[in-house]
Each structure stands twice: as C-alpha cells, then as structure tokens.
Amino acid sequence: MNHGAITSKSSTWREKVIDYLSLERNVAIASAAVFLLGFGEELWKKFLPKYLEALGASTPVIGLFGTAEDFFDAVYQYPGGWIADHLGRQRAFLIFIALTSAGYVVYLFSPWWPLLFVALALVMAWQSMASPAIFAVIGDSLPRERRAMGFTLQSILKRLPIVIAPILGGAMIAAFGIYKGVHTGLFITLVLAAITVLLVLKLNVTVAPPETTNMRGVWRSFHSALKRLLISDIIIRTCEGMTGVLTILYVTNVAGFSVARYGTLIAIQMVTSIVVYIPAGKIADRVGRKPFVIATFLSFALFPLAIIVASNFILIVLAFVIGGLREIGEPARKAMIVDFAKENVRARSVGLYYLVRSLSITPAAAIGGLLWKITPQVPFVVAGVIGFIGTLVFAATVEERYAS
Numbered sequence: 001m002n003h004g005a006i007t008s009k010s011s012t013w014r015e016k017v018i019d020y021l022s023l024e025r026n027v028a029i030a031s032a033a034v035f036l037l038g039f040g041e042e043l044w045k046k047f048l049p050k051y052l053e054a055l056g057a058s059t060p061v062i063g064l065f066g067t068a069e070d071f072f073d074a075v076y077q078y079p080g081g082w083i084a085d086h087l088g089r090q091r092a093f094l095i096f097i098a099l100t101s102a103g104y105v106v107y108l109f110s111p112w113w114p115l116l117f118v119a120l121a122l123v124m125a126w127q128s129m130a131s132p133a134i135f136a137v138i139g140d141s142l143p144r145e146r147r148a149m150g151f152t153l154q155s156i157l158k159r160l161p162i163v164i165a166p167i168l169g170g171a172m173i174a175a176f177g178i179y180k181g182v183h184t185g186l187f188i189t190l191v192l193a194a195i196t197v198l199l200v201l202k203l204n205v206t207v208a209p210p211e212t213t214n215m216r217g218v219w220r221s222f223h224s225a226l227k228r229l230l231i232s233d234i235i236i237r238t239c240e241g242m243t244g245v246l247t248i249l250y251v252t253n254v255a256g257f258s259v260a261r262y263g264t265l266i267a268i269q270m271v272t273s274i275v276v277y278i279p280a281g282k283i284a285d286r287v288g289r290k291p292f293v294i295a296t297f298l299s300f301a302l303f304p305l306a307i308i309v310a311s312n313f314i315l316i317v318l319a320f321v322i323g324g325l326r327e328i329g330e331p332a333r334k335a336m337i338v339d340f341a342k343e344n345v346r347a348r349s350v351g352l353y354y355l356v357r358s359l360s361i362t363p364a365a366a367i368g369g370l371l372w373k374i375t376p377q378v379p380f381v382v383a384g385v386i387g388f389i390g391t392l393v394f395a396a397t398v399e400e401r402y403a404s
Helices: 013-021 025-042 045-054 059-087 089-109 114-141 144-176 178-200 215-220 224-243 247-254 259-287 290-309 313-327 330-340 343-360 364-372 378-397
Strands: none
Touching (some): 025 144, 025 178, 045 114, 045 144, 045 247, 045 259, 059 089, 089 178, 144 178, 144 259, 215 343, 224 364, 224 378, 247 259, 247 290, 259 290, 259 313, 259 330, 290 313, 290 330, 290 378, 330 343
C-alpha cells in the first residue's frame, strides 16, 4: 500500500497541491497513461461513425458498431481484472497497450468497413481491459476518504483530451477529408502509445496476493448496495448507449451542423465536466456520494432530449453543457464501486461489475439504430425516458449510508 505517500499536513505549496488533489505517484502515472492514449484516440474516435459511413456502412450497421463496442466492453472487463490481479498492474497495462496498438494499425490500413469491427475488437483492450486495473491502482494507492478525488484526477485527465483533440481531429478532417484526416490521427496515436509504454514502466504498485476464486465467488463478495447501484447504472447506460453513436449523425445530418462544429461541441461538453470535477469530488469525499450520482443520472436523461429540441447553435451548446454535467457524479460513483470491492479481488470485482453492466446494455445501440428508421428523434426520446427511470431506481434503492 502507498497510503503513506500522501500526508495530511504539507509544508510547501507543491505538497499542498499534491495533498489536495490526492496526487499519489502511481495514481498520477496511471492517469497520465489514460491522458496520452485518450488524446490520440479522441483525434478520430468521435468521427468513426462518419468514417464508417464514408466506407459504405448504413445507419443500422453503424448502430451495430456501437453494439459491438458495448459487447467488447462487456466481455473484456473481467479478463482485464483477472490479468491485473494475477500478473500485476504494470504487466497488465503493457499487454493492453500492445493489443490496442495492433487495433490502431488495422484501423489505419482498412479499406472496407467490416475490418473496422476487427480493429474495434483490438482497440477495446485499452478502454475495457485496462479499466479494472486503473480502478485497482486508485484503490490500492489511496485510502477510502481520498478515492473520489483520485478518480477526479483520473477523470479530468481522461476528459481533458476531449476538449482539444476533437477540435484538432475535426480540423484535420475539414482540411484533408475523412480518410486522410482519420489516418493522420491514427498515426499520432501510435506515437503516443509508444510514449505511454515508457511511462507505464515506471509504475510500482504493491498489491495483496490474489484470492483464488471463480467469477461466482467474486459476485458473492459484492455488497448488496453495490448490486443495487449496478441495476440503476445498467438502466442509465442503456439510455446513453441508445444514442451514443447516433449523436454525431443527428447533429450533422439532421440538425445541419458541420463536423468541425461538432468537434467544438464535444470540447464544450468536456470543459463543463472538468470545471465541475474537482469541487464535486472534494465535496463527495466529505459529505457523501449519493446527491452527485443522482445529478449525474438526471443529466444522462436530459442530454438526448436537449439535443432534439435544439433549434439553433446556442441551444445545441446548452445541450452539450448538460452532456458535460453527466460527469459530475462519476468520481463518486467509481469511488463507491472501489469502496465495496474486497482488496484481494479488487480488479476482478471492478471487471465483473462492468462486464455485467456492459453486457446488459449491448443491444442498446442496435435498437437505437432501428428506432432511427422510424424518425431520427425517436431513439433520443426513448433514451430520455429510460434515463429518468434509472434515476428513480437509484434514488429509491441505494441508501445514503451506503453512498458515503
């Protein structure tokens, strides 16, 4: 454990900042790795639906691509946790980066849209397999009362690239076209992946010996409040998944805004998230997590509805500000997950949580693509209704004493 690395009283300005932000060394390294790869991916990731469209994929196929992403996100989580628990956090990160880099290469040289599904299967190794390891590093390195702030740092460095990179990616696409623009972003991402490997080699986390147990044993170790959180989380992520890959199509094809302006909207969304992260994380560690998680879930419900009622650029900006507020309770929610996870199955607990969640929402994007065929607004309305249901379920079932 590295809890001692953070002192409660600091004598210098630098130490005060480190103490306030819970900047433990291993947490900082893992968060920086998230930042580097995230920056590279966000140069092109938000534009993949347009890339698929340019390669000849129909809207239902693009919806299926989102469903495939949710499927891989589901089935990779628990294996990622198992690898992190049994091989160690550092070795796990290196394996995930290698697999993901292979996916970038496939994206780069794919002339047909079906090959993008193969690339997705590889690229998701970092986004999904690495997630339990990142959660575990924060749990390993920080005491309970600092974990929301630890996830705040990780969340900021995960979202900060989305402020800058989509604007750059949109500009490259506007200048070079969809093919060359995406390919340039992929090449930059491969360079950043190599730098990330050098950073991860400095990671040094001491963890408890892994408990020998199967998936059923890990599930039995779940606190009842964690299971209730999972149920509401599944409902909320169904809301998100139904319109996630369709949002860029609605904003550009239906509402009529340019791809470059869409990149600006994503940046506004992420700036909103970053502005609220630090105060929300600090307050959540002190007064409790539940109000912030409710605020997050309400924002998930309102976001798709705000998009379809936006009739001008000012209103679409406001819609994406609401989208940014979806993150206000994310550090609190993640801290709740780690708080309830047993130390010697920590990464596997996180992996199993996200396996169940992601597998449950796998059909959402495909259903959204089919509902689009009725009218483009239908999947957004349905998603909003589902989001409100998820918010009510969480508020009614997860007691405050378990969310503090």
